[in-house]
Amino acid sequence: MSRVILINLIRFIVLTFMQVFLFKNFSLYELSTPYIYILFILLLPFETPNLILFVLAFILGITIDAFYDTPGLHAACCILLAFVRILFINITVQKDGFDNEPEPTLTVMGFRWFLAYAFILTLFHHFLLFNLEVFRFSELQYTLSRFVLSSLFTVFLIMISGLLFFRKKER
Amino acid sequence: MRNLLIFISKYNAFFLFVIFEIFSLWILVNYNSFQRATYISSSNEITGEVYARVSQVKGYLSLGIVNDSLSAENARLRNQLKSSFYIDTLAKHKVNDTVYKQQYAYIVAKVINNSTNRRNNYITINRGSKDGITKDMGVICGDGVVGTVVNTTDHLANIQSVLHKSSLVSAMLADTKSVCSFKWGDDLDPHKGILFDISNSTKPKIGEMIVTSGYSSFFPMGVVIGKVSSFNTKEGTLNIALSVDYSRLNYVYVINNKFAQEQIQVEAQRKKDE
Numbered sequence: 001m002s003r004v005i006l007i008n009l010i011r012f013i014v015l016t017f018m019q020v021f022l023f024k025n026f027s028l029y030e031l032s033t034p035y036i037y038i039l040f041i042l043l044l045p046f047e048t049p050n051l052i053l054f055v056l057a058f059i060l061g062i063t064i065d066a067f068y069d070t071p072g073l074h075a076a077c078c079i080l081l082a083f084v085r086i087l088f089i090n091i092t093v094q095k096d097g098f099d100n101e102p103e104p105t106l107t108v109m110g111f112r113w114f115l116a117y118a119f120i121l122t123l124f125h126h127f128l129l130f131n132l133e134v135f136r137f138s139e140l141q142y143t144l145s146r147f148v149l150s151s152l153f154t155v156f157l158i159m160i161s162g163l164l165f166f167r168k169k170e171r
Numbered sequence: 172m173r174n175l176l177i178f179i180s181k182y183n184a185f186f187l188f189v190i191f192e193i194f195s196l197w198i199l200v201n202y203n204s205f206q207r208a209t210y211i212s213s214s215n216e217i218t219g220e221v222y223a224r225v226s227q228v229k230g231y232l233s234l235g236i237v238n239d240s241l242s243a244e245n246a247r248l249r250n251q252l253k254s255s256f257y258i259d260t261l262a263k264h265k266v267n268d269t270v271y272k273q274q275y276a277y278i279v280a281k282v283i284n285n286s287t288n289r290r291n292n293y294i295t296i297n298r299g300s301k302d303g304i305t306k307d308m309g310v311i312c313g314d315g316v317v318g319t320v321v322n323t324t325d326h327l328a329n330i331q332s333v334l335h336k337s338s339l340v341s342a343m344l345a346d347t348k349s350v351c352s353f354k355w356g357d358d359l360d361p362h363k364g365i366l367f368d369i370s371n372s373t374k375p376k377i378g379e380m381i382v383t384s385g386y387s388s389f390f391p392m393g394v395v396i397g398k399v400s401s402f403n404t405k406e407g408t409l410n411i412a413l414s415v416d417y418s419r420l421n422y423v424y425v426i427n428n429k430f431a432q433e434q435i436q437v438e439a440q441r442k443k444d445e
Contacts, residue, residue, distance in 0.1 A: 050183055071198050
């Protein structure tokens, strides 16, 4: 149990630093900017209680907000992400069939499930993020193209990081 | 009552979602309208400290570019020195001139955090209220206009960049001196801007310089904004190529306009009279 907490704490710090000092400066043609920090919420263990999940999502969002100068924006998007995560896992995963504290990683759940999981959650998060940031309909075309291209970039990076830490099943 | 509790605990995810979402949206809306929650921004102590350290490292990587721009600026300033002009009148006697009174004072600051790829961009600098910086001061750099100060702490200040949804600069065409307004373009390109509110009688040329008008209390007259790159006849606007490369900001100057308070007061008085 304490190992899970330690791993997630390290993941939180590393992802926040990567997002703020590396990926914040990334942008392809001013359209596509990755928000890789959401990987922290995606990889929390299945058995995280809902309250703790929401609190962690809020803390992550407000930390990113502090560096991005947008109080509340990323927090609101992370809360939506946590909610969609609960719904998605309720629909697709049987909770009882696991031994020792499984995590929704590529290793445990397989490529297809993890791709669908990352893609759908990223779409929800980025859609709210870009529309809340701009907050007007007159720039809808740019907002939507930024939303789609950024989502693709983020999912691409998430899949790469998943493959990077991929371990063959011991069973 | 018991049924209600069972209902809430069964759908606890939804209720938690609603509570947290409303809370974070409340923070978002409050900050945007009043700029109050300064503790969740990059001018607070922890994030400011981290950004300052990283910018120290980054500073070494861009020393060459900084040197070039500083020497170019030195050369330009040297050209304006009295000693670089040939004096063809003989000075008979010297008068201590009290006609001129300094209106603008400049405070130099280093950029420690910056962004150009979002809809609303902000810059953090390493000078704050202890160095004499207050809200609503203009900020420029060697190449042109940068933005206005929106928040200060003791040692840091937050600047709303020109690349922002609600940034407007009072501008004028350098040759014809006709006044117009400048804002960032909708396509989020950090090298382009839009000039509007141009009077029908003016005839702008491609390549003409755009400078600040000096009508607002933020900037003195004649700070460069950019050059006219193309006409947009359908909407009656001009496309501007910005002179500053905002992704490479290193040192900026905060403008202390000593008459700003007076200007704001006298204009507010007029509004009251109307």
